[in-house]
Amino acid sequence: MSGNNSQPGRTVASRMLAILDAFDFEHPKLTLSDLARRADLSLPTTHRLVGELTRWRGLERDDEGKYRVGLRLLELGLLSGLHTQLRDVAMPFMQELYESTRENVHLAVRDGDKVLYVEKLTGHRSVPIISRTGGRLPLHTTGVGKALLAWASTADIDDHLSRQLSRPTRYSIREPGRLRHDLQRTRRRGFATTREEMTLGSCSVASPVLVDDEPVAAVGVVVRSSRLELDRLAQPVLSAARGIGARLSEIGDDPYPGYVHDFARPLP
């Protein structure tokens, strides 16, 4: 196995980041040897770096000796602007959307050719779904993804359509002509829909959150296919997306909008 000595050009910092990169959705828990293999590091190097990360509480070790992401990394992640600004601003609008639909409500951002789910509201009666906060799914098979792609630049859309796109179900749209048509319709109507394109049995409606005409995020709901009135869900989804966009434009650069900063002062 290649390790420390075989790659003298790798910095210690990049080795530490490679260990963190070993974790993903399909691999939330890893043994020391899994980590060494996935990070392409020797076992002693991995052991030392994992030890530092664990003492720092960025990783934690369970009873079976498997490692997973720990409290310190969650705490840091929650300081990101995606969380303190986007997610916190979006929450009351997502809450309203949840109450009016009782379905899974998502907030997602684009990351390359994927959507990253930043927040999800779900109730006991919502349809079980595969999207997970912190998870990624393709742009072209999800409502939030199509909403983000439809507001991208022409060059960006062309580039996306020229790729070999995945087909998670037989209803996924990956033919360039059909997908382009779908994106044009999405843009015209202001919202995207998917019908079993990601998961058999579930459909979605989503709309982009626009700030200065840029799609900074998308908000959407996922419902059972038996709930066929997708277009009727469009109005609450559109209102939520517009509300979030307007509020984001308003707050500008405040890292904690809407919070009480001085807690010894009586509330308004």
Place this chain on the structure above:
Amino acid sequence: MSGNNSQPGRTVASRMLAILDAFDFEHPKLTLSDLARRADLSLPTTHRLVGELTRWRGLERDDEGKYRVGLRLLELGLLSGLHTQLRDVAMPFMQELYESTRENVHLAVRDGDKVLYVEKLTGHRSVPIISRTGGRLPLHTTGVGKALLAWASTADIDDHLSRQLSRPTRYSIREPGRLRHDLQRTRRRGFATTREEMTLGSCSVASPVLVDDEPVAAVGVVVRSSRLELDRLAQPVLSAARGIGARLSEIGDDPYPGYVHDFARPLP
């Protein structure tokens, strides 16, 4: 200023973690020189490590040259067990609690002498509050904190009571005798209350989430002081806490409980 050379014992890994540790709630955005000072590193070392972290997208640089936590660290944090297990299991119960109260609903865990807020649901009409996901507040002045402390071991409680405790408002309880009495009452009743002990104008009710009699988290609501019927909020809070505890005991070690793993299979 001390830096690279003055502390030859510091490893590169620990220097990188010191840069991440420079960010906290009061300091979500930092310049390069802020980072160097707070991490106690030379400017060249800071520059190099921040460069690596930024290319990795763990940090991002805004238009004014300030750095903050980026997408990659949020994404990693969302893989933690606190998020995928605790938070995801708790969400539908928190949602019910929100619907029955319309108030801020919190999920928090203990971290030493603080509570760390893992999730918060909030609506447009909820009282503005200082708790923030990813933020920490003292154990003895918050509902979730007192709920967690009340179920701690006797030695742990004694240790906590022997400290010099903070007093964010004039109603904060920090006298050992009064606080012990309050914790005993909390334990007897099954839920904690606070009355303007953290923030003037707001009160809270919280209950611990118990798994094998261990307090693994606490769930609570924060309301305006004018809403005086705190004890009436106890029942929905207790139900949520018990529901989450029962579900956590059920799922055991599943890293993604309740999710559909095979997305090409029709939903149940």
